[in-house]
Amino acid sequence: MVDERATAAMRIAAVIWCVVLVFGAGPSLAASPDVKVDQVGYLPNEPKLAMVTSGAVSSGAARAPFVVRRGSDDAVVFSGVLGGAQDDADHSGDVVRWANFTKLKERGTFYLQVEGVGTSHPFVIADNTYRRTFYTVMRSFYGQRCGTAVDLGPTRPAYSHPACHTADGVFHLCSAGRSGTRAATRGWHDAGDYGKYVVNSGITTGTLLLAYERYADRLKAVSLDVPESGDGTPDVLDEIRWNLDWMLAMQDEDGGVFHKLTRESFSGFVMPQDDHAARFLVGTGGSPFKGSCATADFAAVMAIAARVYQPFDAGFAATCRSAAERAWTWLTARPNVTYDNNCGIVTGAYGDADCSDERLWAAAELFRTTGRGRYGSFFAARYGAYSPTVRPEWPQGWQNVQNLAMWSYQASPGARPAVRDVIRRDTVAAADAIVERSQSNPYRHSIRPEEYVWGSSGMVANYAVLLLVANDVEAAPRYVHTALDNLHYLFGRNAHGVSFVTGVGASSVRHPHHRPSAGDGVAAPWPGLVIGGPNRYDDDGSGLDDLPATPPMRRWVDETASYASNENAINWNAPLVYALASTLPGDLP
Numbered sequence: 001m002v003d004e005r006a007t008a009a010m011r012i013a014a015v016i017w018c019v020v021l022v023f024g025a026g027p028s029l030a031a032s033p034d035v036k037v038d039q040v041g042y043l044p045n046e047p048k049l050a051m052v053t054s055g056a057v058s059s060g061a062a063r064a065p066f067v068v069r070r071g072s073d074d075a076v077v078f079s080g081v082l083g084g085a086q087d088d089a090d091h092s093g094d095v096v097r098w099a100n101f102t103k104l105k106e107r108g109t110f111y112l113q114v115e116g117v118g119t120s121h122p123f124v125i126a127d128n129t130y131r132r133t134f135y136t137v138m139r140s141f142y143g144q145r146c147g148t149a150v151d152l153g154p155t156r157p158a159y160s161h162p163a164c165h166t167a168d169g170v171f172h173l174c175s176a177g178r179s180g181t182r183a184a185t186r187g188w189h190d191a192g193d194y195g196k197y198v199v200n201s202g203i204t205t206g207t208l209l210l211a212y213e214r215y216a217d218r219l220k221a222v223s224l225d226v227p228e229s230g231d232g233t234p235d236v237l238d239e240i241r242w243n244l245d246w247m248l249a250m251q252d253e254d255g256g257v258f259h260k261l262t263r264e265s266f267s268g269f270v271m272p273q274d275d276h277a278a279r280f281l282v283g284t285g286g287s288p289f290k291g292s293c294a295t296a297d298f299a300a301v302m303a304i305a306a307r308v309y310q311p312f313d314a315g316f317a318a319t320c321r322s323a324a325e326r327a328w329t330w331l332t333a334r335p336n337v338t339y340d341n342n343c344g345i346v347t348g349a350y351g352d353a354d355c356s357d358e359r360l361w362a363a364a365e366l367f368r369t370t371g372r373g374r375y376g377s378f379f380a381a382r383y384g385a386y387s388p389t390v391r392p393e394w395p396q397g398w399q400n401v402q403n404l405a406m407w408s409y410q411a412s413p414g415a416r417p418a419v420r421d422v423i424r425r426d427t428v429a430a431a432d433a434i435v436e437r438s439q440s441n442p443y444r445h446s447i448r449p450e451e452y453v454w455g456s457s458g459m460v461a462n463y464a465v466l467l468l469v470a471n472d473v474e475a476a477p478r479y480v481h482t483a484l485d486n487l488h489y490l491f492g493r494n495a496h497g498v499s500f501v502t503g504v505g506a507s508s509v510r511h512p513h514h515r516p517s518a519g520d521g522v523a524a525p526w527p528g529l530v531i532g533g534p535n536r537y538d539d540d541g542s543g544l545d546d547l548p549a550t551p552p553m554r555r556w557v558d559e560t561a562s563y564a565s566n567e568n569a570i571n572w573n574a575p576l577v578y579a580l581a582s583t584l585p586g587d588l589p
Contacts (some may be wrong), residue, residue, distance in 0.1 A: 031111075031506065032118030034499040035099075038488040039505030040133050041124030043583065044107060047481055048125075050099040051443060051493055052082055054117040064115050066099045071109035071122050078104040086442040086570035093496035093551035094568045096442035116247030121492065121506040127585050130487070134580040137573055140528030141208075141239050143516075144570060146196060146246070146272070147185030155225060156503075160524050165194065165279060169249075169261050172280035174343035176258060177289040182281060184261055185244025187562050190348065191569040192514040194275055195262035197542055198250055199350040200571050201243055202297025202358075203398040206365075207465070207574035208240050209304040210404070214472070215581040222584075233312045244320070246304055247298060250281070251323055255330035256290025257298045258283050259339045263346040269518040285342035290330070292337045296358035297401070299327035303365035304408075324366060328375075331359055352399050356385070361405035362410070368412040379409050380419055388426040392433035393448060395462040397455070398571055407469050413460025425471050435482045436462060443553075445489035446482065449536075452552035452566060457500045457533035458572030459488045464579040480582075487579060490530070495553045501576070502568070511560045513567035518560050529568035530576055533585070538564035 034054035042048045052066075082097040099112060104125065112120040143152055143159060151160040168181035180495075187196045188204075212219055212234070220234045228238035251257050258281045267275045283289035300448040306321035340351040352358075355460035360382055369376035383389060389406045396403040409415055412425040438446045446458060464483040471479040492499045492507065499505030502512055502525040509531050510524070511517075517525035536552035539545045542562035547555045556565045 022171075030118070031121045034117050035112055035114055035120040036493045036495075036497045037120040037123050039121045039123060039492040039499050039507065040487075040489075041126065041129040043129055043484070044105050044125055044127060046484055047102045048100070048104060049488075049493075050101070050112050050120060051094075052097045052099055052114055053094045053495075054114075059183070061161040064097075064117070065210060066112060066114045068101050068104055068110050068112050070106075071111060077106055077110065080242040085520060088183040088495075089551065090444040091441065091443065091551055092553040094213060094442070094495055098442075130580050130583040131585075133491075133501075133552065134577070134584060135222070136504060136528040137501065137530070137580060138222075138239070138528075138577050139226070140526070140573055141188055141243075141570065142195060142224065142226050143526050143528070144188040145242055145583075146187050146189050146194070152527070155202065156527055158524075159520070159526050161271050161516065162273045162519070165275065167279070169281045169482065170278050171263075172282050172343065172345070175285045175289070175345060176281050176283035177287065179423065182249060183314065184246055184249035185279065186249070187243050187261075188570055189272065192512065192563065192567040193262075193266050193347065194272055194515065195266075195347045196246060197260040197261060197262075197350050198257055198294040198349055199259070199297055199352065200249060200348075200398045200569070201247055202294070202301050203396070203401060203404075204571045204574045205240060205243050205247070206297070206301045206361075206404060206570075207571075207578055208236070209308050210408075211574075211581050212236050213304070213576035214307055214578075215584070216586040218586050219581055237309065237312065240305075241309075241316070244301070247301065248319070249321060250294075251298065251327065252290055254288075254290075255295070255326035255328075256288060256334070257295040257327060258289070259291050259294050260347070260350070262345070264344055265346045267515070269515050271516060271519045274519075274521075280345075282345055284339050285339060288334055290334075290337070291332060291339040292334055292355040292562055293339065293358045295327045295331055295334075296355055296362040299324045299331065299362035300358070300401070300404070302327070303362070303369045307369050319371065324362070324369075328362060331362065335359060350398060356382070357400060357402045357405060360386075361401045361408070364405045364408040364412070367414070368408050371412075371414050375426045376409075376412070378415060379405070380416055383409070383419060383423075388429065389423050390426040390430045390466070392430040392437070394451065395459060395466050397462060403466065403469075410473075427466075427470050428474050431467050431479050434467060435478045437480050438482045438485055443480075443489060443494060445494075446486055449550075449552055450535040452534045452555065454538055455532045455569060455572055456535060457490060457530050457571065458575060460489055460533070461530070461572060461575035461579055465575045468579065468582050483579060483582070487523075487576075487583075490521060490576065495551075496556060498558070500533050502529040502531070509558055511558050511566065511567065513560055528573070530572040531566050531568050532572070533565065535565045540564040542566075 036051040063081040169184040224235040302320040302324035310317040363378040406423045410420045464486040467479045467483040499508035534556040543557040
């Protein structure tokens with residue numbers, strides 16, 4: 001269960017903070033956008049930095065003083081001076097000074113005050129700082145459920161809707177090559193729209209399952225307050241299974257997997273129960289009508305599920321393993337049947353011209369699950385096409401699952417020692433390069449200027465995953481510290497001073513490109529959604545179009561219309577879940 005005592009203490013501290021602000025017993029200045037902190041907080045024994053960007057202090061030679069005050073009584077618990085000015089021309093255009101309060105170990109709720117600038121938003125220092133945030137971010141998948149009623153009460157009672165999209169899916173004759181219907185009502189709405197896409201479900205569900213597999217000791221007892229809570233299976237796995245059941249429904253009798261289940265075009269901004277248009281099982285538009293990337297992603301995910309669910313539901317685990325092996329058989333005869341929108345379908349494409357990395361991931365997971373030599377031999381014969389096996393740029397994502405393939409193989413008991421050593425060495429080298437790059441960045445995050453693309457927030461989270469895997473391979477505090485720096489960026493320590501996760505932090509995204517958030521009549525958006533973040537390359541008809549291409553971190557607007565910078569997506573939530581899982585204390589229920 002969630003640590004209710006810690007949660008209650010945090011709530012009391014938050015109330016005290018609000019009273020202080022309202023009645024003026026504390027700081028005379030409201031939170032300044034120029035004092036940027038992780039609005040969730042910091043772990044006691046990890047580095048603690050705030051970024052200050054006010055022209056009053058950032059350009060001067062003098063080092064302005066700052067203090068950290070306790071939220072409950074405004075007492076000064078730490079004092080220091082800002083560090084030297086750093087020019088962040090390539091990312092934000094800001095001149096940044098750091099307030100370093102790493103030596104502060106006291107637990108509680110605090111705020112930072114900078115002379116001549118103002119105060120920060122409140123933040124927590126605690127051993128379980130991110131526990132409630134993990135709950136919120138992971139529980140957002142329940143909020144994205146399709147085919148059922150959803151109610152985020154008791155913790156978020158304003159967010160609910162009746163059952164949606166309960167009709168059977170219709171085979172899209174032109175693209176799927178057949179008529180008829182199929183029950184495929186579960187799964188998660190992919191993003192701000194109501195489509196369901198196997199490829200994106202692949203990277204999402206795979207990342208979540210791998211997070212559980214790695215951190216089972218921390219996640220197995222976490223309550224998410226979902227309908228299945230208390231059924232003997234960990235809530236995290238109950239939630240993931242909702243999507244696995246839908247993915248299983250997308251597999252054809254011959255083992256191949258259809259690409260997606262969507263309308264022919266996107267719906268308006270209506271609630272999901274009011275979206276009544278036919279939903280189609282969509283294929284590639286020509287024989288064999290199933291796609292290799294979707295089928296390979298499916299095989300990898302089902303192979304992981306076969307391992308993870310074995311202790312809880314052996315029958316379901318066997319179903320997943322069988323489905324994965326049937327998908328592999330289909331793939332061996334059809335290695336690169338690619339997909340792009342066709343036959344009048346204009347919903348998310350998730351098209352990929354090269355399915356070789358997806359097949360490598362499928363082979364690695366099947367080898368890790370079954371130990372069968374044919375899967376290991378396939379991987380060993382082909383992994384060398386990727387050199388280095390793990391790179392320090394463009395981390396794993398729906399179109400690039402190379403890293404997941406490498407890490408699963410090197411974790412397999414039967415892996416060839418020479419291959420395992422190559423992957424371990426490349427992972428560590430990539431992590432070292434990422435650490436060096438991040439430490440030279442005034443905002444201390446890992447993405448490069450050219451990586452402010454659609455879903456840059458998800459890229460930041462995926463860099464955190466890479467660093468955490470590197471720490472598993474070769475433990476080094478710098479990997480963990482840099483992974484946490486990426487969390488700090490997402491939770492408010494960025495040029496905008498805004499948390500890019502809805503409902504998390506005192507100043508977070510308010511207007512995501514998310515249909516339930518826009519259509520439910522509630523002012524605040526559905527909680528726990530990671531939005532895409534700064535995007536230097538794309539326009540979308542919103543205020544984003546008025547911003548110049550550089551500096552790239554500035555190209556974000558908090559507008560519902562901005563699908564290029566402010567839409568949510570499940571594949572961005574998943575790596576954040578993984579990273580947050582790493583922070584949870586292992587000894588708390």
